[in-house]
Amino acid sequence: MAEQNLFTYPEGWNEMMAALDFVPEEQREAFMEDFVDMISSICV
Amino acid sequence: MTDVSKKFQERVQLYKDAARHKKTSRVLNLANIWTWKICNSGYKLSEALFDYDKMEDIVCKFHEKYEFDYYMDYGLRNPLRIADTLGFTDYQINDDTCALSYVTDISYMTEEDYDLIIENYDKFLWTKCMPGRYKNLRGSNAKEMLKKAAQELITYQKFCVQMNSQMEEDYGVPLCLFAGVPSVLNSFETLYLAFRGMKALSMDLRRIPDKVKAVCRALGNGRAFEKYKASTQQGTDMHTGPDFSLYLLAHVILSKKQFEEFYWPLLKEIFDFVEKYDKIVHIFNESENSRLYDFYKQAPKGHVVVHFENDDLFKAKKEIGDNVCLCGGMPSDLLARGTKDECVAYAKRLIDELAADGGFIFSQDKMISYPNDCSAANLLAVNKFVQEYRI
Amino acid sequence: MADLNLLTKAMGELDEDQVMSTISDFMASNPSKEDTLKMMNACQQGMAVVGDLFDSGEYFVGDLIYAGELLTKTIETIKPALKGESSAKVGKMVLGTVQGDLHDIGKNIFKSLAESAGFEVYDLGIDTPPEDFVNKAKEVKADIVGLSGILTLASESMKNTVDSLNSDGLRDKVKVIIGGNLVTSDLCSFVGADAFTTNAAEGVKICQGWVK
Numbered sequence: 001m002a003e004q005n006l007f008t009y010p011e012g013w014n015e016m017m018a019a020l021d022f023v024p025e026e027q028r029e030a031f032m033e034d035f036v037d038m039i040s041s042i043c044v
Numbered sequence: 045m046t047d048v049s050k051k052f053q054e055r056v057q058l059y060k061d062a063a064r065h066k067k068t069s070r071v072l073n074l075a076n077i078w079t080w081k082i083c084n085s086g087y088k089l090s091e092a093l094f095d096y097d098k099m100e101d102i103v104c105k106f107h108e109k110y111e112f113d114y115y116m117d118y119g120l121r122n123p124l125r126i127a128d129t130l131g132f133t134d135y136q137i138n139d140d141t142c143a144l145s146y147v148t149d150i151s152y153m154t155e156e157d158y159d160l161i162i163e164n165y166d167k168f169l170w171t172k173c174m175p176g177r178y179k180n181l182r183g184s185n186a187k188e189m190l191k192k193a194a195q196e197l198i199t200y201q202k203f204c205v206q207m208n209s210q211m212e213e214d215y216g217v218p219l220c221l222f223a224g225v226p227s228v229l230n231s232f233e234t235l236y237l238a239f240r241g242m243k244a245l246s247m248d249l250r251r252i253p254d255k256v257k258a259v260c261r262a263l264g265n266g267r268a269f270e271k272y273k274a275s276t277q278q279g280t281d282m283h284t285g286p287d288f289s290l291y292l293l294a295h296v297i298l299s300k301k302q303f304e305e306f307y308w309p310l311l312k313e314i315f316d317f318v319e320k321y322d323k324i325v326h327i328f329n330e331s332e333n334s335r336l337y338d339f340y341k342q343a344p345k346g347h348v349v350v351h352f353e354n355d356d357l358f359k360a361k362k363e364i365g366d367n368v369c370l371c372g373g374m375p376s377d378l379l380a381r382g383t384k385d386e387c388v389a390y391a392k393r394l395i396d397e398l399a400a401d402g403g404f405i406f407s408q409d410k411m412i413s414y415p416n417d418c419s420a421a422n423l424l425a426v427n428k429f430v431q432e433y434r435i
Numbered sequence: 436m437a438d439l440n441l442l443t444k445a446m447g448e449l450d451e452d453q454v455m456s457t458i459s460d461f462m463a464s465n466p467s468k469e470d471t472l473k474m475m476n477a478c479q480q481g482m483a484v485v486g487d488l489f490d491s492g493e494y495f496v497g498d499l500i501y502a503g504e505l506l507t508k509t510i511e512t513i514k515p516a517l518k519g520e521s522s523a524k525v526g527k528m529v530l531g532t533v534q535g536d537l538h539d540i541g542k543n544i545f546k547s548l549a550e551s552a553g554f555e556v557y558d559l560g561i562d563t564p565p566e567d568f569v570n571k572a573k574e575v576k577a578d579i580v581g582l583s584g585i586l587t588l589a590s591e592s593m594k595n596t597v598d599s600l601n602s603d604g605l606r607d608k609v610k611v612i613i614g615g616n617l618v619t620s621d622l623c624s625f626v627g628a629d630a631f632t633t634n635a636a637e638g639v640k641i642c643q644g645w646v647k
Contacts, residue, residue: 136537143588246498246500300495354616377619377625411587413586416588416590
């Protein structure tokens, strides 16, 4: 998939989730959800 | 039992007793101190916010000097390293004035996005919010940037756990309120703080109120709250002060009538939950809140601690003191520009009038952030007094 | 000529559809300057109603933001018919968010209400250094300087700005009002301002009292 299409759903979302290889596979879905939630509402 | 664990137990118990409106021998002293602790540390703000070792040193030394019982924040409030990895630039750090400030009120969603939020929240976050918020992600290396940000998130989460454990193990201080105990950010707050902004949301309340309500209904008190509800057991956790915390910031745009319409269903759910599960929630309320006292009168007694920023706590005590435990009261104006004697006299008055029958936690009214928000000598004098004064 | 009372009422009730349809019907009638000034005045009276409803607690901050936007939109629509003429001004005001603070919503609410009350407002924006307030106040011969801020950091900047007005010999020639979430009576004394408010509608009334 072309990089510029990363922000598609669910294709780009799944592609990103697969790229989080440093997170154990069984935790990846929950991590991805928390991660996106967190950085979407981050208030510095 | 070691001295440290005794202190820990005492602090937890004092918090619970205050929340339950039981009379205590002394009041608990909660630090509503944020970046101010960095300003006198010898480290630059720009160093401390990006270096967790330095932040740890600052937090520990700060505690050794001031010995608060509880903290709102252990330097966890500003996760700039994560935001920076994504090229987020809507903030400024000035090391000369020790000031972190933000470009405020940017809208990262449109009116049309309300429907998408309801239909598929993750899809909205991923396809609209993320590329809107982080412009650098529109480039060719978005995936790598996001991987780095995810690693930074893991590092940040480890630092949160480490900082909280260290404060407990070395100093007997229970979990802080920001990134210690679970935090709830409800859907109205999320719209206000993260997606729509103050101005656009104010317009939406008049132009498309049904859509705002529909999103509030669909997302409720947020995922973190749903996860907390699913994992928690009956009864308050005797290892922490409050079981969870809540921040009321977005209500500053709402009239009493609008609050009832848009916000109260969310807060009512929290009140019902803490009563049913015998939990304690700590609620920080920005600005002046007397128009909301009728709602706080409906709080279940013994379960709700309310930290007010600009309210007259003596008046609040009369009106809602039977239902909620009040927190705050020490004016930053006085800490900044009063004499030590004036500060101590005011602290004494707060304790005498608000804590005589229980139901009060001592703290600063405003979030102490910038160098001139508070004088170190005044803070030391007040803390010594609050620690030693017996009710 | 449109029903001026209806326009005032619609503006006071923040009925955007009614306000905008009245205004566009009016503009379609190729109005005279005199009639346009009357329309402007009716809108301003509507804003005074908004201020009163804010005072009574019926409206709150979000409503003032909405009212400000509605007024701006109305003025932009009406402006061409004024052909450069403006309604009489009651006084000149230099306004800005002080140095180090980037918040402007409160300032903008105050600006809308002040303009609708007939003030000529020179808005210096956000993060405004003291010298910019001084220079602008000198240049336009301001009656009032309004300093806005949300962050507690703004207290020092407000003081620095008033000090600069002092050292430039302007302090006796202008009234200074400070506004925002952080201001208190103590801060007002510390800063050396003449008045403080956390309520934009009240702030405008204070300013009106100064230029009577």
